[in-house]
Amino acid sequence: SLATISTGGPTSKYSNFSEFPAKIKIICGIFMLLGSINFFLHFRALYYKRSSTYFNNEEFRFVLFWNLTLVVLIYILIHCDHIIGGDFNLDFVDIVVAVISATSTTFFVDFEYWPEIATTILLFAAFLGGSAGSTTGGIKISRIIVILRYGKSCFKDEGYLLHTLPVTKGEIYESKFIQTLIFTFVSFIVIVIGLFIAYYTKDRWLLLKN
Numbered sequence: 371s372l373a374t375i376s377t378g379g380p381t382s383k384y385s386n387f388s389e390f391p392a393k394i395k396i397i398c399g400i401f402m403l404l405g406s407i408n409f410f411l412h413f414r415a416l417y418y419k420r421s422s423t424y425f426n427n428e429e430f431r432f433v434l435f436w437n438l439t440l441v442v443l444i445y446i447l448i449h450c451d452h453i454i455g456g457d458f459n460l461d462f463v464d465i466v467v468a469v470i471s472a473t474s475t476t477f478f479v480d481f482e483y484w485p486e487i488a489t490t491i492l493l494f495a496a497f498l499g500g501s502a503g504s505t506t507g508g509i510k511i512s513r514i515i516v517i518l519r520y521g522k523s524c525f526k527d528e529g530y531l532l533h534t535l536p537v538t539k540g541e542i543y544e545s546k547f548i549q550t551l552i553f554t555f556v557s558f559i560v561i562v563i564g565l566f567i568a569y570y571t572k573d574r575w576l577l578l579k580n
Contacts, residue, residue, distance in 0.1 A: 392463050398478065399467040406474035406500030407433060429501050432511050433473075440469045440495055447488045472496045475507040 390398075404412070407430060415423040424430045445465050460468070468479040472492035481489050499508015 392461075395463055395467045399470045402467075402470045402474040402476050402478075403437070405476075406470070406504050406506045408501040408503035409505075410503050411501070429512050429515060432515060433501055436495070436498075436511070437469055437473055440473065440491070441466050443491065444469055444488050447485060447491075468492070469495070473498070473506075474500055 407424075408427070411424060411427055411430060415421060445462065448460055448465065464479075468481075469492065470476075471478045473495045475496050477496070481492070484492075497508055498514060499510050500506030502510045502512035
């Protein structure tokens with residue numbers, strides 16, 4: 371249970387969860403899911419004794435939706451692979467635990483015999499990770515939400531004073547593209563200058579001068 375809360379580390383078995391009964395898998399899956407949620411959200415829910423605290427949080431809803439979507443997708447992929455002649459098959463509980471194990475970056479599941487497309491999807495899910503303020507790895511779901519909000523505010527009418535400015539969407543895309551190019555170019559120049567200053571110390575300048 372301590373390893374599932376910290377969302378990392380192998381189990382005591384070589385084959386990970388394969389040798390454990392379904393009840394233990396379900397318990398560990400619950401703990402892994404709790405570990406992938408913002409710990410401050412747990413604190414608020416316990417302090418105010420309100421379970422609605424979870425569902426009022428956009429990131430929590432996104433994490434649940436993301437996990438449920440992956441469970442359905444992986445279930446379909448694995449059973450389609452089994453139907454067309456593949457030897458690999460899993461129960462629904464194993465698939466749920468495997469998805470939570472990937473999204474929480476715990477990886478208590480042995481993916482050696484999984485279909486390649488399912489493994490690739492779960493690796494991508496692990497790259498996204500869980501909530502900010504949790505023990506999961508990845509880039510965090512909160513950053514995905516921020517990116518989506520930024521895109522909504524920049525590329526839709528409400529981002530420009532309810533479309534009162536005389537600009538078209540094509541001009542908006544063009545301006546954002548130019549801004550991105552300028553920001554990338556300036557960032558690259560700053561990095562190069564910083565590396566140049568860090569590398570060429572006073573002794574190296576004297577050596578070059580001589």
